[in-house]
Amino acid sequence: MDDVDATQAQIARTMLETGDWVTPRLNGIVYLEKAPLKYWLIALSFAVFGVHDWAARLPIGLGILALGWLTLRMGTWAFGARAGFYAGLVLATSIGLFLFTRILIVDVLLALSVALALWAYLRALDPQEAHPRRWSALMAVSLAAGFLFKGFIGLVFPLAAMGLYALATGQWRQRNFWQRWRPVTTTCLVLSLTLPWFVAATLRNPPYVDFTLTSEPGQYRGFFWFFVFNEHVLRFLGRRYPRDYNTVPRLWFWLSHLVWFFPWSLFLPGVARLRLTRRPATRAEQMTLLAVVWIGFVMVFFSFSTTQEYYSLPIYPAVAVLLGAALTQEGRFQAVGRWLASGVAALAALAAGALLVVNWNTPTPGDIAQALAKSPDVYAVYTLSLGHMGDLTVRSFAYLRVPLALATVAFLVGAVGVHLARGRRAWLAIAGMLTLLLVAARLAMVAFDPYLGSYPLAKALVTAQRTHPGRVVVDNQYYAFSSVFFYANVKGALLLNGRTTNLEYGSHAPGAPDVFLDDDTFAKVWRGPERTYLLVEDVHLPRIEKLVGVETLHQIATSGGKFLLCNQPKVQEEPHLSTQRNLRKVLP
Structure with a gap:
């Protein structure tokens, strides 16, 4: 697609063609705002398979599979095989994960590095773990990968969660904590993996001597100022230059997760039944506490910063693990959750069916762009990830008859299946509904392709x-x-x-x-x-x-x-x- 999607692929292609793996470039112009690991992976994919759109998407696709497997393993390690399976199922059928991995943004790979670092942290501290050094080394590699994927945020999120966990449990006072965590060795390994690129980028794009936190049009202060101050400090403060981005309302940023994890989010009350303690004695208690501080820090962090809809992707594995554990429990909340899921799916089926009937005989000349309501306020609307959703009109659904019909069937499967099923069969009915729904969404994106791409x-x-x-x-x-x-x-x-x-x-x-x-x-x-x-x-x-x-x-x-x-x-x-x-x- 146009915008960020093809831009990232073209940067990787330029790296491969020019042999400059340090400084990203776009149309010959230095592009300093992102760390390079994603570009490196895409460029390597191009080198092996040739320059194709599917080759550009391969690293993201493999990252999604790895994140699903990791979520399953984390859930299994902490709560048992059934909870692990449900955790993987929740993540794999997440609407948010589907939507925010259709474009070449790095956040799902950041989520993978954060989740792997935090799980390795727990494993390194586990007294029953026979090889804490290996897990400590894996934690360091994951931290370095997070930095090379997304900059300092890849270090801040996992390190903050680790620090809050250590403070909450009091483990930082214990000698074996430092012996197992190995902070000196971990720091040296992280620096050895990240500094070579950072230093090379700084030297090849010399910094300006004035490191003030302001900038004016026409000024060029090199890589160091732009990457460290502009892309991290000023972006967090909402003062990044140029101001070419928007932010979603804070309330929507929080509540949108009910949509991104629908209908699994209807079972969130069951998470409250998990044991949360500052003195975790079991793996389940350790994972519960870590997941809570993990989710809490990321969400609070972005509540004080600029936000896009997909910025919370790093918490998805933690949410999925907690939901997976909650789905193994029995109680009234499950019955209420199933009733709500069935009812909402039935209403959604009625709405989709109504749109299908209304547009049954609507003509569809040309492509879908003819029926969309494009906003003239480009910077206010389309700087949000899902800004184009506001372009939909009732008539535009005439171009989406096939995906709309499939979505109607999907919601009916969910409404009827969840109503009739009991126990784990209900979860399979929900998974079936979401699978059909995401296939319908993919078909809809095919119809949108002429509008979103060129x-x-x-x-x-x-x-x-x-x-x-x-x-x-x-x-x-x-x-x-x-x-x-x-x-x-x-x-x-x-x-x-x-x-x-x-x-x-x-x-x-x-x-x-x-x-x-x-x-x-x-x-x-x-x-x-x-x-x-x-x-x-x-x-x-x-x-x-x-x-x-x-x-x-x-x-x-x-x-x-x-x-x-x-x-x-x-x-x-x-x-x-x-x-x-x-x-x-x-x-x-």
């Missing part, structure tokens, strides 16, 4: 460039057509008014390529003798028409409310935009 335009550009080579201009920021850069392997494209968001800082670095155009320069380029291709969204097309004249805009392809235009006609040219609009007025 693969058809990339294909058309490759075909056009094969016979009529020319330079490429992208209107607005790089992210608007990032999938074109990936699929067409576009290098050095010109960005019209694109010196913004995450490319702005790197654009001021010494030796940065001059790839940015303003309106006046673009008008000269477009009217010049060299063949030029332009990628533009429909909402910005009127501005382009006013700038260069509609008679100069020759359409090559259109998809999902986006256009590929050229300043010169093809041999067998399609009508230019003004002619097409006149045809639309008279043709059915």
Whole structure:
């Protein structure tokens, strides 16, 4: 897809092609905001399997499988085999995990590193554990991986949870705690795995001598200031530069987990029945206490910071383990939870069925973009991960008949199955419902693909460039057509008014390529003798028409409310935009 998804894949591809594994780059511009381990894994996947979209997704996919297995093992170690199985089942069918791993964001790999570090911490402290040094070493490797995935947050989350656990239990006073945890050895191992990249990135992108916590447009202070202060300190304080992100309301950030874990979240009252004590004597008590401080610290941390919907992914394994343990218990809360799950699923089936009936005979010309309500306030809406959900209209569900029908069946399976089933059969009915529901969601994403991505335009550009080579201009920021850069392997494209968001800082670095155009320069380029291709969204097309004249805009392809235009006609040219609009007025 466009935006972050293809951007991350293209950065990894550039690393592989240039051989520079230290400094990420995008369209030739240094991109310093993220740690590199995810890029390294994707680049290695490209090296082995070739540059494909599925190869880019492979590290994330394997990370999800590893996280599911780890959650199962943690639950089994602490609460028994049945609880471990349920914990893995809860995580594997989590709506949140599905939604936030459709794009190449690193947070699920961060969740894996955090969970592995914390479980290794418990195992290293377990007096019955025969090999505490191995678990201590694994903890150190996981901490280092967390830093290389997400920066300092990969260290802060697990270390804070460990510290709170040690304070709550009083173990920090015991001598064997330090002998088993091995803080000196752990620190040395973490530093040996993380410092080489950090030092190399600092030296290759020299820091500015003034380390104040402010920045102004046009200033470039190197890697150290940007990565340490801007991306961590200022982002936490909501003062990061540039301000190209949004934050969800705090209440929604907390309550949304009822949705991300639905309908398993209806059984959360059972977690209150688990024994929580400051003097844990059993593995179950140890895991319960650690999971509580783990979840609590992450959620409180983001309650004082900027938040996106997926920032809480690191707590998913802990939530799943606690729910898995709760599902093995018997009690009134389970009966109430099953009744609620069945009732909500029945209501959801009615709603999905109603949308299906309403749109049964609704025509579906073109793609789904024709029926969506795109918001003009791009920075306020689409800077949230699920911002495009607000574009849905009743008519747009006509393009989603198949996934809507499957979702209706899924909710019916859940409503009837949970109502009739008892005990563990009810959990299998819920898992069946969620499996069908997530398959329906995947099919819906296929229908959304022309709107969220630009693969058809990339294909058309490759075909056009094969016979009529020319330079490429992208209107607005790089992210608007990032999938074109990936699929067409576009290098050095010109960005019209694109010196913004995450490319702005790197654009001021010494030796940065001059790839940015303003309106006046673009008008000269477009009217010049060299063949030029332009990628533009429909909402910005009127501005382009006013700038260069509609008679100069020759359409090559259109998809999902986006256009590929050229300043010169093809041999067998399609009508230019003004002619097409006149045809639309008279043709059915």
